[in-house]
Amino acid sequence: MKVKHVLVGVASLMALTLAPQGVVSAAAQQAAPKSASATTAASTADKRALLDKYCVGCHNARVQNGKMRLDNADVTKVGENGATWERVVRKVRGGVMPPPGAPRPEKAAYDGFASWLETELDGASARHPNPGRTESLHRLNRTEYGNIVRDVLGMEMDFSDLLPIDDSGGGQAAFDNIATSLRLTQTLTEQYLSVALKVARTAVGGTPPPVELQFKSPPAQRQDVYIDGMPFGTRGGTRFTHIFPVDGEYEFEIAVGNKGQIDFAIDGERIKLFDFAPKPRGPEYDLAGPAENTITHKMVVKAGPHEVTAAYLKVSPTLKVEGDRTPYYGGGGNGGDAGFGGARGVTSVTLRGPAKVLGRGDTPSRQKVFACKPAGAATEEACARTVVTKLGRRLYRRPLTAHDTDVLMAQYKEGRAEGDFESGIERSLRAMLVNPNFLFRVTADPVKPGPDGVYKISDIDLASRLSFFIWSSVPDEQLLSLAATGQLRAPGVLEKQVKRMLADPRAESLTTSFASQWLWVRNLKASLPSEPIFPNFDETLRQAFKKEIEMFFSTVVREDRSALDLLDGDFTFLNDRLAKHYGIPGVYGTDFRRVQLAADSPRRGLLGKGLLLLVTSRSTRTSPVVRGRWILENMLGTPPPSPPANVPPLPEQKQADGRVLTVRELMAKHRANPVCASCHSNIDPAGFALEQFDGIGKWRVVDAGFQPIDASGTLPDGTKFAGINDFRALMISKKEQFVNTMTNKLMMYALGRGTEFYDAPAVRKVVADAAASNYKFSSIVLGIVKSVPFQMRKAAAVAPATQSASIAR
Amino acid sequence: MIVTKMALPRRTFLRGAGVTLALPLLDAMVPALTASSKTAAAAPPRLGFFYVPNGMHMPLWKPKTPGAGKDFVLSQTLGGLQDLKQYVTVLGNLNNYSAGLGDGGGPHTRNQSAWLSGVLAKSGEADVRLATTADQYAARGLGKETVLESLEICTDPSDQVGSCDNGYSCLYVNTISWKSPTVPNPMERNPRVVFERLFGEESDKQARLKRMRSDKSILDTVQSDLSLLGVKIGAGDKSRVDEYLQAIRDAELRIQKAEKQSQNSDVALIERPVGIPETFEEHTLLMLDLIFLAYQADLTRVATFSIAREQGNKNYNNIGVPEGHHECSHHQNDPYKQSQLTKINTYHISLMHHFYEKMAKTQDGDGTLLDHAALVYGAGQSDGDLHSPLDLPVLLVGKLNGKVKGDRYIDYDPKIKQPMMNLHMALLDKAGVPMDHIGDSTGMLTDI
Structure with a gap:
């Protein structure tokens, strides 16, 4: 048995080093000596003893807590049972086992055990790499679709109304680019057909049926102040960008309120200044409120994207000084007329045409x-062939085959027969946008995969993996040429490409797609603080939270800073409103700017960001449970298990004497139940560290019931902390664990699948290699790009006959 | 930065040839759309499934005593349906045992996904599995002649991450309709998209027919290229390729049906909604209008509407409920929260009333649309505080061609453990789609 393993190990090593430009072979080489060292019962006796002493009490044939047995798990063959041992590693590295209160080995032995396990697992993985398998057909998600239209066709179109939202993978792989969740259904096929028609028509300048579109200013938008980006000297207003399909005549209907002058502009240039006086009101005025009035304007607009604005000119005496309050209706859109303090503005513009x-x-x-x-x-x-081939190459992300071109040219000819040259191109583009070679990233197993059914993906597939990872879009011509000519894996090329791609504006998708899902930014819409309890909250603050955290993360990417800045970054981005909310003086105006944070500022790193504190709160109060869970899952990589069935309701918040329990006391009562305590003694403490931030992230020293805040706690491993700064320092001491957690999330996002136990060695290698640069963001991205799971793929399970043949070899 | 958002001015929802038409006039023009419903001897059955989340405040939902006709008195929550009482059937003690009460975290997910399936959702992200839902069985049977087999609609966006917790995929709450055990039906939230599915993008017939022809030609290439890919990627993913090929064939079939329908109708009068309305009320009413329209023009006979998603925490300021819906549902016997929850429950019924009323007033063959429909309304749990899938709140409106009696409250004996699925069994049977079983059904309700 043993001999065979060694042989296979050598064979796989040879296969990998024989492959050109061994990105992967480095890992295999590193592993070579380990495959020779024999693990025996004698050399692992101390490990067995440690398990027996500290773990087996709860993890044996009879008790099996967490459905795990360690009494019979073979410590001499760790590599053969990666699924179990990787779980052990996670629990031990996370410091959550043995549970609080139970005896633990001294730190050196505890850490030593984890390191030993990792070494064994990494060695086994290097001998038999398992790169996992993202599905062969990986559908584009909506974001990617939009980015591709932007990059290939030069159009910024909003697909949120045209394509359905993509489901995110469940569990830890909560990203919307997970292949198993991206299916094609009948409905979606129809939607793709209809969207392709719109995209192709707009791209080519075809004439659509006349439409009527209404663009509204959000109800919470103040109309009595200047809005960033509007023509100077105006107040409030409505603005939208629209791709006008053709040169033609369009009609604009502007909904206005008060008497005044309305500036109507396209691309910043005034088209007309309207003098408006409302019609005399009828007797129903009191009941119906101010009569709605509109101004209609017809004009010729050139095809292409244009920004349209309509706003009142500001007349100073009637207007208030720019303040920071805006109406807020619980975000539910259930509010009535915002009122705007009497200064009604341009609340919508309706566009009709082309006439x-x-x-x-x-x-x-x-x-x-x-x-x-x-x-x-x-x-x-001939020209059609040129156009179609060029577009097809970008959209299919590979050189077209003769068959591809034939299919697309046949479509061209059909379209040409119905109209002109351009309608032929439009038809061909339409067909491309629904073709499976466009809609799916296709990875096919080679006829003969390598040992263990593992193979390197092609350069062309690698180019797509890269661009979808870093840009959420298709490869550009440079990347595609490198892949098509077999140079992508040449020495130094991947490094250069990753650097180039990270510096490109398209890399913003790492913030808007990856980070916004990892950090729950997308949950912002669902956070609805209760108005009576948080009167200071409004739409402006909500948007400011989002802007801050996005600018913060994207700075780490763009400036290639250390990932540890996410824990302890000494800078953030604030405007007047947000700075006031944070109690940071000296920031004036609506523009966001970089602000240096003091060494003891509670706002350092992610944990002090308003957005995070808001999305982890309930609408009426903070939730140490949700905050704790967020930290365990997204920073420490030790997500708590699901709560059990039939959770009894939490005890009443009110005491007999009328005193309201603090959230902390409530949690304590909760933990008094042993069933709850087993998990909540892990979850709650991390949440307590953030208790000095209220439900909308404002700093506080007393809670809603005027009782002092206690933000101290004890981690499962017994470490104590007293408040946010203390806790942050603790997190910094666990930096490898944090980087490991982030890398793991990034790996899922990069691969489009949830990570499994066999991916853990690759993640550890990325983290270990990135340590040399103090975890520069690019070093983590590059590490992932060069990792086994990213470079390789496991072939579909082979038929039993073939399998035995490969063992015999 | 202004965030502009497209929204629908309701008054201009339907605008014909330069003339703005108010909604009621719609009825006058719809008959031009279709040949089938005005000429057919027996009007086709229409089935509808309407879901609301977070349970109900049961004491005010349930009528006091079982009975029919004069002995049937509507409860407080359902009081708004008085004028349609002859169409109303309230059912008590229908249960969803398969929702896995006592199965750990994620009760909202399980309750919602069991509502039409009668099976337990499978936990774990890699292997999503439920069952074909009752509405989709109905669609298979009733959808052969219509442009759309069924219509799946929702109002809530589903781009949340992290909250699809407890190991259940988000898919289970993003839709309540499953075409097969592994293929969830996406629910459409944008009225404009729904409208275009029903009527197409073009307002004139020739353009429509031309587009359909080209769509068919394009789909042919999609189908053959996907088959080629299937060969290339080999046996490992064959089932996935087959699934997608089926989806494409279904899309093709639908275009053929729409083509036929287009040839003998004229939709020139209708103009499309411009986007998603801003308020929940407008959005819901518009979606209900679209379902109504689809029923009336016989474009589909099966509709499924998730009025809000499970665990949704929307607040209803417009009816004096600033607290979140989910929060209110965890009332912990606090009378204030219970009364807030009741306000929400009652409000939802009032929105449905608009729709029921329109159905009741619209001529359809030998009766009204409501005479020919069976519209199930309810939640996947009764008391939201306990997440209980037992004694579910179930409202049935419509007479299904005289096969549902109406005007009664039936409260089943808890001892006989009547599964909710037995209701779906009975309705499908009465609609002409008999089933062996659905989920955990044990038979069918015989007394409705």
């Missing part, structure tokens, strides 16, 4: 699509 079509115009998308213009009927087909 008359004057031409296709000259738009950025037409410039991108039409690589050539046919000189006459004779050259049309």
Whole structure:
């Protein structure tokens, strides 16, 4: 048995080093000596003894807590039972086992045990790499679809109304790019058809049926103050960007309120200044409120994207000084008229058209699509072939085959027969946008995968993995050429490409897609602080929270800072409103700017960010449980198990004497129940550390019942802390664990699948390698890019006959 | 930065040839849409499934005593349905044992997903599995002649992460309708998209037919290229490829049906909604209008509407409930929270009333639409504080071609453990889609 293993190990090593430019072979080489060292019962006796003494009491045939047995787990063959031992590693590295109160080995032995396990597991993994398997057909999600339209066709279109939201993978893989969750259904097929029609038509400048679109200013938007980005000297107003499909005549209907002058502008240039006086009101005035009034304007607009604004000119005496309060309606959109303190503004603009079509115009998308213009009927087909081949290459993310071109040209000809050259191109583009070679990232197993059914993915597939990971979009021509000519894995090329890609504006998707899901930014909409309890909360603050955390994260990416800044970064981004909320003086104006944070500022790192504190609170109070869970899951990588069935209701908050229990006392009562305590003694303490931030992230020293806040706690491993700064220091002492957790999340996002126990060695290697640069963000990204799971794939399970054949070899 | 948002001015929802039409006039023009419902001798059955989350305040939901006709007195929550009482059936003590009461965390997920399936959702992200839901069985049977087999609609966005907790995939709360045990039906939230599915994007017939022809031609290429990919990626993912090929074939079939329907109708009068309305009320009413329209024009006979998603914590300031819905449902016997919850329950019924009323006033063959419909309304749990899937709140409106009696409250004996699925069994049977079983059904209700 043993001999065979060694042989296979050597064989796989050879196979990997024979492969060109051994990105992977480094791992295999490192492993080579270990495969020779024999693990025996004698050399592991101390490990067995440690398990027997500290673990087996709860994890044996009879008790099996957490459905885990350690009494019969073989410590001489750790590598053969990765599923179990990786769980042990997670619990021990997370410091959550043995449970609080139970005896633990002294620190050196405790850590030593974890290191030993990791070494064994990493060695086994290097001998038999298991890169896992993302599904063969990995559908684009909505964000990626939109980014591709932007990058390939030069159009910023909003797909939120046109395509359904993508389901996120469940459990820990809570990202919306997880392949197993991205299925194709009949409904979605129909939606893709209909969206393809719109995209292709707009890109080519085809004429759509006339539409009516209404753009509204959000109800919580103040109309009596200047809004960033509007023409100077205006107040309130409505603004939207729209891709006008053709040169043509359009109608704008502007909904206005008070008497005054309304500035109507396109791309910042005033089209007209309207003098408006409301119509005399009828006797129903008192009941119906102010009569709604509109101004209608017809004009010719050139095709392409334009920004339209409509706002009142500011007349000073009637207007209040810019303050920081805006109406807030619990975010539910159930509020009535916002009122705007008497200063009604332009609340919506309705666009109708095109009424008359004057031409296709000259738009950025037409410039991108039409690589050539046919000189006459004779050259049309050749030009069409050029256009189609160029678009197809980007959209299918590979050089087209003859079959691909045939299919697309046949579509061109059908479209051409119904109209002109351009309608032929439109049809062909439409067909591309629904083709499975576009909608799915396709990875096919090679005819003969390597040993253990493992193989390197092709350069072309690697290029797509890279671009979807870093850009949430298709590879650009540079990346594609490198892959097509087999240079992508040449020495130094991946390093250079990763650096280049991270510096590109498209890398913003690491913030808006990855971080916004990892850090629960997308839950912001669902956070609805109760108005009577948090009168200071409003839409402006909500948006400020989002902006701050996004700017913070994207700075770490863009400036290639250490990932540890996420724990303890000494800077943040504030404007007047947010600075006031945080109690930080000296910040004036609505623009966000970088602000240095003091060494003892509670706002350092992610844990002090308003957004995080808000999305982990209930609408009426903080929730140490949710905050604790957030920290365990997203920073420490030790997510708590699910709560049991039939959880009894929490005890009443009110005491007999009328005193309201503090949240902390409530939790204590909760933990008095031993069933609850087994998990909550892990979860709650981390949450307590944030108790000095209220439900909307404001610093506080007393709670809603005017009782002093106690933000101290004890971690499962017995470490005590007293408040946020103390706790943050503790987190910094666990920096490897934090980086490991983030890397693991990033790995899921990069691969489009949940990570499994066999991915843990790869994650550890990324973290260990990144330590040299003090965890620079690019070093983590590059580490993932070079890792076994990213570079390779496991073939589908082979039929039994073939399997035995490979063992015999 | 202004966040602009498209929304629908209700008054201009339907605008014909330059003339703005108010909604009631709609009825006058819809008959032009379809040939089937105005000529058919027996009007087709319409089934609908309407879901609300977080349970109900049961003491005010349930009528005091079982009975029919004069002996049937509506409860406080259902009081708003008085004028339609002859169509109303209230059912007590229907249970969803398969929702796994006592199965650990994630009761909201299990209760919601069991409501139409009668099975326990499978935990774990890698292997999502439920069952074909009752509405989809109905769609298979009733959808053959209509443009859409069924319509699945919701109002809540589902782009949350992290909260699909307790190991259950978000899929289970994002939809309540499953085409097969592994294929959840996405629910559409944008009225404009729903409208275009029903009527197409184009307002003139020729353009529509032209688009359908090209769509078919494109789908042909999709189908053959996907088959080729299936060969390339090999046996390992064959089942997935087959699933997708089926989806494409279904889409193709639907286009064929729509083509046929287009040829003998004229939708020139109808203009589409412009987007998602801002308030929950407008959004819900508009979605209900679209379902109504689809029923009336016989574009579909089965609709499923998740009025809000389970565990949703929307606040209803417009009816004086600033607290979140989910929060109120965890009332812990606090009378204030219970009364807030009742306000929400009653409010939802009032929105449904608009829809029921329209159905009751619309001629359809030999009767009204409501005469021919069976519309199930309810929640996946009774007391939200306990997450109990037992003694579910179930309201049935409509007479299903005289096969449902109406005007009664039936409260089953808890001892006989009547499964909720037995109701779906009975309704499908009466609609002409007999089933062997659905989920954990043990038979069918015989006394409705």
